[in-house]
Amino acid sequence: MSNAAQQFLEAAGTITRNLRHRGLIQTALRKYEVARDRKKSAFNDWSSARQSAAETKWDAINHLDTYLTEFTSKIEARGTKVHWCPTGPEARDTIRGIIRDAKAKCVVKSKAMTAEEIHLNEALEKDGFEVVESDLGEYIVQLRKEPPYHIVFPAMHLTRDEISDLFERELGSAPTREPEELTMIARRALRRKYIQADVGITGANFAIAETGMVSITENEGNARLTAALPRVMITLLGIEKVLPKMEDLALFLPLLATAGAGQTVTGYNTLYGGPRQPGESDGPVEWHVVLLDNRRTELLADPEQRDALHCIRCGACLNVCPIFRNVGGHTYGTTYSGPVGSVITPHLRGLQDWKHLSNASSLCGACTEACPVKIDLHHHLLQNRRNAVGETPSWIERLAWRAHAFAVNTPALYQFGQEVARIVEPLRQRLQGTPLDPVKTWTSTRDLPPVAPESFKEWWRNRR
Amino acid sequence: MNAQERILARIREALTVPAPMPGSHGHGHDQGRVEVPAPVFAFQGRPVHVARAWLPPGGTTPEEQLTRFSAASAELKTDFRCVASEAEAHQQLRGIADSEGWKRVASHHSALTDAATTALGRPTLFTDGGYVPDDLEACEAGITTCDVLVAQTGSLVVNSRTSGGRALSVLPPHHVVLARRDQLVCDLTAAFQRLEELHGRNWPSMISLVTGPSRTGDIERILVLGAHGPKKLTVLMW
Amino acid sequence: MNVTLFIPCFVDTCFPQVGMHMVRILERLGHRVTCPEAIACCGQPAFNSGYWDEARQVAGKTLHHLRDAEAVVIASGSCGAMLKVFYPQLYAGRPEEAAAQRLSEHTWEFSDFLVSKLGVTDLGARFPAKVTFHDGCHGLRELGIKSGPRKLLEKVRDLELVEMSDAETCCGFGGTFAAKFPMISTAMGEVKCASAADTGAEYMVSNDSSCLMHLQGLLSRQGKPLKTLHLAQILDSQ
Structure with missing residues (x-):
């Protein structure tokens, strides 16, 4: 078992017994469900909208070279520098170089999961730069020195009291139970940062090939400010973010907001097509777009799971996943958690180390049903399981499944097994609760149904 | 080979094996359309308007659109006021300025904003041609025009060239938008078409679809307005 | 046939x-x-x-x-x-x-x-009790079965069908998942049982015995009064 798998099991064991966590997450996500259902019902046809989005992303991903080339030439024509980075370390070094060249001290950042993916903050802090997360949720988890709990709701695992304590400790603010007051404390603390910062770093939700623009979705206005005031702007995004046309946003913005947060569209959806242009009064004088591969091309090379690159990071699959709702975001130990994280992490970080996430699923399919771009998520989990076995089978398991096949395929043996189970049942019951219980993974929390005195097949034979 | 060529080569290599079209999996009740129209891909002729019919509707007549914009604004907590004339809009603006005690406002030069700031008669920072961020931060309101308003979503679009830059509409705590009735369109598709007509040959560096005042739900999923951007958004339309 | x-x-x-x-x-x-x-x-x-x-x-x-x-x-x-x-x-x-x-x-x-297939919904059964229906995930999402079992239950005399809030949420069985990740499986089952118990139903009914094996195991261990039954058991009651 990999270290990651061991850590997952331990963390899951602890957190699933934490009823406070369970209650907090269930309550938050029920609120989300109500809002999402209301906004879904405002669509004339949600199901067809999803299908259309899936087709559009299929087009984008299956012509990725064409669209990326188009995007790059269009955006560079307006004075933007595009950096293509095959790996995380290369992207990190590129960004460090840009910041050093800008002679920056303070960097303000708006939410970017790709930055989490390449561990950008740690690298920049090691270089001695001050890095401030500006999204409220990200700011909170940054102060707590922990990774985001959820790709859309980074601090959903915390109560207002915990946040108040945190602000009191880190910012010296007076304790309060009012979310509004807590938000204003962060607003005041971050205002100065936007004005002081020399460099702003953002992520992006979409890259529009046709016009050479990136689109950033947010609610707070922090990305708007990050892209307005600092002298240098850096945008980091994965190569899969491409959409062919600007008008595609007319579909994708409502789809993302509805599935992700239960909103018609989010507060700010902003297209950036270059640094400050002649005749404009503000905005960065330099803009760098960093395109990240980081093994996305390996996922692209798997036609069976290529549609996982359609993901628009809305978080809908996390929100509906009963596993996520019980183990929470941190248990996964990955940048991308929940069903989509379980699907793509083995491709991005190695199948053998991360296959346990594909096994830790009841394959209920709620994720696939919720996905606004119709990624076949739960079937990809099955494929990951098959691929992991195909790559390095466990001979003990293989032998066990062969024995199982032999037993169920041989009626006499199968019946004999039932007889044995019937005979040892009283003994098994006596062992229940002891370390010798052969089925203790089941019986530690659940009763086991007894073997019936007469099986169906015996009844059927006797009846005729 | 440079990094761009390396990544493009990997992409082309990966794409030599085709992937199945979407919609070919699953057997459940939520299957969407069974017959997928055969789209022609890669720019040429893909039916981009196809999805429009499935999205939330924006209203067919101007009256319906106005009703929808108004309802969406109410839900978003945008203060939307549709008035009879420019003079009445100015009167409303003075009323807001008085009740909130604005000392200094920020704006940009345009026919609508020049008339409004003159009518308002308060010290005004014009962002055209540059400004000091601290000065803008000290203003109580940012008054701007917009390119287009969207009935479907209750949104409006500002840009970095003709709406006073990137920060004017987001740094001051109150954003006031001056708009004409004929700037309201049905839906996002129509809005993108309007933007294309306005800027298609020379895009501003930033185009922002603004939907309500700044908001967050990051603390216990409870809605709070004014996370980083404006706490208030007022739309005056005539 | x-x-x-x-x-x-x-x-x-x-x-x-x-x-x-x-x-x-x-x-x-x-x-x-x-x-x-x-x-x-x-x-x-x-x-x-x-x-x-x-x-x-x-x-x-x-x-x-x-x-x-x-x-x-x-x-x-x-x-x-x-x-x-x-x-x-x-x-x-x-x-x-x-x-x-x-x-x-x-x-x-x-x-x-x-x-x-047969177009039959009334099997002449009678079952005087309040029940809630659990949708097994494979039946629901792989096979698209949602309304059928409810149509059958609605025709059962003296039976009161109440919907639980999480009818479509997985119970946590998941085959080998229940044994490989018992802690997650158990937590999911507890959420499900609580949701069913909230309805005040006496029986949780499903068309999948595998889910019920897991749920009944939890209910019995925790000494809860709620019981599980397979749909066929109800449809054959007089």
Whole structure:
């Protein structure tokens, strides 16, 4: 078992017994469900909208070279520098170089999961730069020195009291139970940062090939400010973010907001097509777009799971996943958690180390049903399981499944097994609760149904 | 080979094996359309308007659109006021300025904003041609025009060239938008078409679809307005 | 009609009464029921564990015995999904592909067979109790079964059907998942049981005995009064 798998099991064991966590997450996500259902019902046809989005992303991903080339030439024509980075370390070094060249001290950042993916903050802090997360949720988890709990709701695992304590400790603010007051404390603390910062770093939700623009979705206005005031702007995004046309946003913005947060569209959806242009009064004088591969091309090379690159990071699959709702975001130990994280992490970080996430699923399919771009998520989990076995089978398991096949395929043996189970049942019951219980993974929390005195097949034979 | 060529080569290599079209999996009740129209891909002729019919509707007549914009604004907590004339809009603006005690406002030069700031008669920072961020931060309101308003979503679009830059509409705590009735369109598709007509040959560096005042739900999923951007958004339309 | 009833291994061993009720119901409707004794398992456990070669060793036998059946009725949504959805995948590009496809088209989950194939909803049953229905995930999402079981329950005399808030949320069984990740499986089951208990129902009913085995195990261990029943047990009550 990999270290990651061991850590997952331990963390899951602890957190699933934490009823406070369970209650907090269930309550938050029920609120989300109500809002999402209301906004879904405002669509004339949600199901067809999803299908259309899936087709559009299929087009984008299956012509990725064409669209990326188009995007790059269009955006560079307006004075933007595009950096293509095959790996995380290369992207990190590129960004460090840009910041050093800008002679920056303070960097303000708006939410970017790709930055989490390449561990950008740690690298920049090691270089001695001050890095401030500006999204409220990200700011909170940054102060707590922990990774985001959820790709859309980074601090959903915390109560207002915990946040108040945190602000009191880190910012010296007076304790309060009012979310509004807590938000204003962060607003005041971050205002100065936007004005002081020399460099702003953002992520992006979409890259529009046709016009050479990136689109950033947010609610707070922090990305708007990050892209307005600092002298240098850096945008980091994965190569899969491409959409062919600007008008595609007319579909994708409502789809993302509805599935992700239960909103018609989010507060700010902003297209950036270059640094400050002649005749404009503000905005960065330099803009760098960093395109990240980081093994996305390996996922692209798997036609069976290529549609996982359609993901628009809305978080809908996390929100509906009963596993996520019980183990929470941190248990996964990955940048991308929940069903989509379980699907793509083995491709991005190695199948053998991360296959346990594909096994830790009841394959209920709620994720696939919720996905606004119709990624076949739960079937990809099955494929990951098959691929992991195909790559390095466990001979003990293989032998066990062969024995199982032999037993169920041989009626006499199968019946004999039932007889044995019937005979040892009283003994098994006596062992229940002891370390010798052969089925203790089941019986530690659940009763086991007894073997019936007469099986169906015996009844059927006797009846005729 | 440079990094761009390396990544493009990997992409082309990966794409030599085709992937199945979407919609070919699953057997459940939520299957969407069974017959997928055969789209022609890669720019040429893909039916981009196809999805429009499935999205939330924006209203067919101007009256319906106005009703929808108004309802969406109410839900978003945008203060939307549709008035009879420019003079009445100015009167409303003075009323807001008085009740909130604005000392200094920020704006940009345009026919609508020049008339409004003159009518308002308060010290005004014009962002055209540059400004000091601290000065803008000290203003109580940012008054701007917009390119287009969207009935479907209750949104409006500002840009970095003709709406006073990137920060004017987001740094001051109150954003006031001056708009004409004929700037309201049905839906996002129509809005993108309007933007294309306005800027298609020379895009501003930033185009922002603004939907309500700044908001967050990051603390216990409870809605709070004014996370980083404006706490208030007022739309005056005539 | 000649109905071939496939009783999966765990129903055969632990819940034989579910199969018996199905036989009685189908015979009462005038169908000739056969149960091939040579087959015991659909192969899903090995399939879900990633051991597709070993799954084919089991599935091959089942496929062979059922290949010419007029209608295969299966006593579990999960095993039904294996035959209907996953056999064609398991045999894609293999000589048995056509047979797997044929079997898929002739296989029905029990409640779906009654409602969709036979068009029967009233079986003349009477069951004076308040019940809530749990949608097994494979039945719901792989096979698209949602309204059928409810139509059947609505026709049962003196039965009151109440919906729980999380009817479509997974109970946490998930086959080998329940044994490999018992802590997560248990937490999911507890959420489900709480949701069902909140309705005030006396019985949680499902068309999948595998979910019920897990849920009843939890309820019994925790000494909860709520009981589980398979749909067929209710439909054969007088």
